[in-house]
Amino acid sequence: MANVRVAVRVRPLSKRETKEGGRIIVEVDGKVAKIRNLKVDNRPDGFGDSREKVVAFGFDYCYWSVNPEDPQYASQDMVFQDLGTEVLSGAAKGYNICLFAYGQTGSGKTYTMLGTPGLFIREEDSAPLPSSCRIKVSFLEIYNERVRDLLKQSDQKKSYTLRVREHPEMGPYVQGEPLWSWRSETKLNSGKCWISNNKWKRQSCPHRQAILENNLPSEIASKINLVDLAGSERADPSYCKDRITEGANINKSLVTLGIVISTLAQNSQAFSSCQSLSSAASDGGDSGIPSSPSGTSSGAGPSRKQSYIPYRDSVLTWLLKDSLGGNSKTIMVATVSPSHTCYSETMSTLRYASNAKHIINKPRVNEDANIKLIRELREEIGRLKAMLLSFELTNYSPLNEEKDENLKELILQNELKVGVLGGLSYALHHLGSRSHLPPLFLSHGCSLVRTERLYLV
Numbered sequence: 001m002a003n004v005r006v007a008v009r010v011r012p013l014s015k016r017e018t019k020e021g022g023r024i025i026v027e028v029d030g031k032v033a034k035i036r037n038l039k040v041d042n043r044p045d046g047f048g049d050s051r052e053k054v055v056a057f058g059f060d061y062c063y064w065s066v067n068p069e070d071p072q073y074a075s076q077d078m079v080f081q082d083l084g085t086e087v088l089s090g091a092a093k094g095y096n097i098c099l100f101a102y103g104q105t106g107s108g109k110t111y112t113m114l115g116t117p118g119l120f121i122r123e124e125d126s127a128p129l130p131s132s133c134r135i136k137v138s139f140l141e142i143y144n145e146r147v148r149d150l151l152k153q154s155d156q157k158k159s160y161t162l163r164v165r166e167h168p169e170m171g172p173y174v175q176g177e178p179l180w181s182w183r184s185e186t187k188l189n190s191g192k193c194w195i196s197n198n199k200w201k202r203q204s205c206p207h208r209q210a211i212l213e214n215n216l217p218s219e220i221a222s223k224i225n226l227v228d229l230a231g232s233e234r235a236d237p238s239y240c241k242d243r244i245t246e247g248a249n250i251n252k253s254l255v256t257l258g259i260v261i262s263t264l265a266q267n268s269q270a271f272s273s274c275q276s277l278s279s280a281a282s283d284g285g286d287s288g289i290p291s292s293p294s295g296t297s298s299g300a301g302p303s304r305k306q307s308y309i310p311y312r313d314s315v316l317t318w319l320l321k322d323s324l325g326g327n328s329k330t331i332m333v334a335t336v337s338p339s340h341t342c343y344s345e346t347m348s349t350l351r352y353a354s355n356a357k358h359i360i361n362k363p364r365v366n367e368d369a370n371i372k373l374i375r376e377l378r379e380e381i382g383r384l385k386a387m388l389l390s391f392e393l394t395n396y397s398p399l400n401e402e403k404d405e406n407l408k409e410l411i412l413q414n415e416l417k418v419g420v421l422g423g424l425s426y427a428l429h430h431l432g433s434r435s436h437l438p439p440l441f442l443s444h445g446c447s448l449v450r451t452e453r454l455y456l457v
């Protein structure tokens with residue numbers, strides 16, 4: 001189980017904000033981001049009085065990227081060291097990773113992921129990888145319930161044409177999405193070979209090469225989803241009330257995302273309460289920081305039922321299903337402006353982000369179904385052999401010979417299945433097939449012999 005990791009990044013004042021006399025109301029102190037509410041009274045000088053209110057939120061990472069002269073300035077490099085490395089090393093271990101950027105329009109989402117140099121544009125860094133590793137990467141932008149492939153289309157004006165579908169086993173996916181494969185024999189250079197000039201460079205990957213480990217084909221396969229969301233101010237239901245043309249869809253994704261995040265956060269807290277009242281009390285209560293000002297405290301008692309999560313209510317949440325409360329490792333980067341002119345958007349982003357860190361995922365290493373079955377059969381054989389040995393040692397008598405033979409027969413059956421499966425899996429692997437074992441074979445030939453059915457003890 002792992003909480004969604006949340007990072008906040010504060011960008012420099014934009015030219016417009018500087019021109020408008022934008023005052024800096026956000027500050028970063030270690031892992032805490034604070035926002036000041038300038039209660040400006042009506043005096044002509046607009047001077048903020050002593051009623052300024054500070055709200056603080058704790059996160060996994062806080063990046064102050066406002067002024068390069070500042071000693072605590074966080075460069076792209078630092079962001080990469082934390083987040084980029086986490087993404088790449090997680091993928092190298094076989095986890096699916098989702099990194100999604102959330103924030104107001106112009107707050108620096110794209111800059112953080114693709115800027116110059118961006119999170120995934122690095123020339124010199126490299127991360128060691130296992131000998132056989134396939135990573136698929138998608139970089140999608142989601143807007144108005146439509147999906148656009150940012151790796152494929154260099155023309156920003158190209159429309160959002162991709163549709164989301166659901167595979168019975170693999171879950172939601174983007175139809176026609178060119179999930180670019182990347183494969184490394186030795187090292188994962190997180191630099192040029194990833195994204196260059198905002199375009200994905202496909203590595204040549206002619207064959208799937210079987211690497212034998214323990215006499216089984218072995219290969220790490222994982223997926224990195226980079227998701228750039230449309231401006232978060234659209235999550236505010238009142239944002240586009242006058243824009244009839246775009247209708248209700250425009251903010252459906254983000255409103256639903258908000259509901260999904262806060263429901264998951266509530267469910268996770270209810271779960272923690274059931275597990276341990278004391279751990280629930282400490283969760284989010286880091287140094288008295290009001291980490292989750294909305295929707296997490298009242299009524300989240302130990303007996304609270306898990307609420308329904310409306311993933312299917314929007315394309316965005318459907319696509320992020322595995323990343324929010326699912327089996328991926330997920331990182332959210334919330335980007336904000338430091339200017340007082342963006343107070344409400346920044347406050348709303350920080351609230352969202354703060355809620356998101358309560359979401360608990362159950363990351364799972366991807367494992368080929370055939371290899372999993374073989375591993376389970378081998379474990380079963382080991383257990384049967386151990387039982388046989390102890391049975392023979394403790395119960396030897398001619399009367400027990402029949403039981404002994406039964407056990408031996410079961411072990412033999414399992415060993416035969418492992419042999420057949422191993423050969424088949426190797427062949428499938430060599431052929432490059434993505435498919436698993438034929439269902440017929442699975443249902444008739446390969447049911448596991450479970451020791452619960454034995455009558456030994």
Ligand SMILES: Nc1ncnc2c1ncn2[C@@H]1O[C@H](COP(=O)(O)OP(=O)(O)OP(=O)(O)O)[C@@H](O)[C@H]1O
Binds near residue numbers: 012103104108109335
């Ligand atoms: N950390 C930063 N340091 C310097 N400049 C930044 C930073 N973040 C953003 N910018 C600049 O701010 C502008 C807006 O950034 P960006 O396009 O990444 O925003 P966005 O959140 O992706 O916007 P949209 O939602 O409209 O796509 C760009 O000119 C970018 O170069």
